Amino acid sequence: MIKEIEIQTDKRYQLIDITSQVEEIVEASRIKEGMIFIFLPHSTAGIILTENESGLKSDWLKLFEKLTSGIDFQHNLIDNNADSHLLSGLVGQGKFLPIENGRVIRGTWQQIFLVEFDGPRKRKIVVKILRDKN
Numbered sequence: 001m002i003k004e005i006e007i008q009t010d011k012r013y014q015l016i017d018i019t020s021q022v023e024e025i026v027e028a029s030r031i032k033e034g035m036i037f038i039f040l041p042h043s044t045a046g047i048i049l050t051e052n053e054s055g056l057k058s059d060w061l062k063l064f065e066k067l068t069s070g071i072d073f074q075h076n077l078i079d080n081n082a083d084s085h086l087l088s089g090l091v092g093q094g095k096f097l098p099i100e101n102g103r104v105i106r107g108t109w110q111q112i113f114l115v116e117f118d119g120p121r122k123r124k125i126v127v128k129i130l131r132d133k134n
C-alpha cells in the first residue's frame with residue numbers, strides 16, 4: 001500500500017519533523033510486520049533521522065550552509081539552486097524502517113525529518129508499506 005503526506009515548507013532551508021504523520025499511516029494500515037519506505041519525489045529536499053532538539057536542528061542548518069557556501073557551482077547559471085540539489089543527494093531522498101508488532105522501529109533520538117533545501121515549496125512524501133509474507 002502507498003500513502004502520501006503533503007507539507008508546505010516556509011523557509012529556504014528547514015527541518016520538519018514528520019514522525020507522527022508517518023506513524024499514523026503505519027497504525028492505520030494495521031500491518032503488524034513489515035517495512036516502511038519513505039520516499040521523496042524531489043531532487044532539492046532530503047530525509048534524515050535525527051533528534052528533535054532545537055540546538056541540533058540549527059546545527060544541521062549551519063552545517064548544510066557551510067558545506068556549500070563559497071563554491072562557484074555551474075548549475076547556478078541555470079536556476080541558482082546547485083546547493084539544494086547537492087545537499088539533497090548527499091542527505092538522500094529515502095529511508096527504510098522496520099515495522100514490528102504494528103510499530104515503526106526507531107531509536108529514542110531518531111525522529112524522521114523532511115529537510116527542505118529550496119523552499120518555500122509544497123513537498124510530497126510517499127510512504128510505501130511492505131507487509132511480511134507470513
Ligand code: ZN
Pocket residue numbers: 075079080081082085
Ligand atoms: Zn536546479
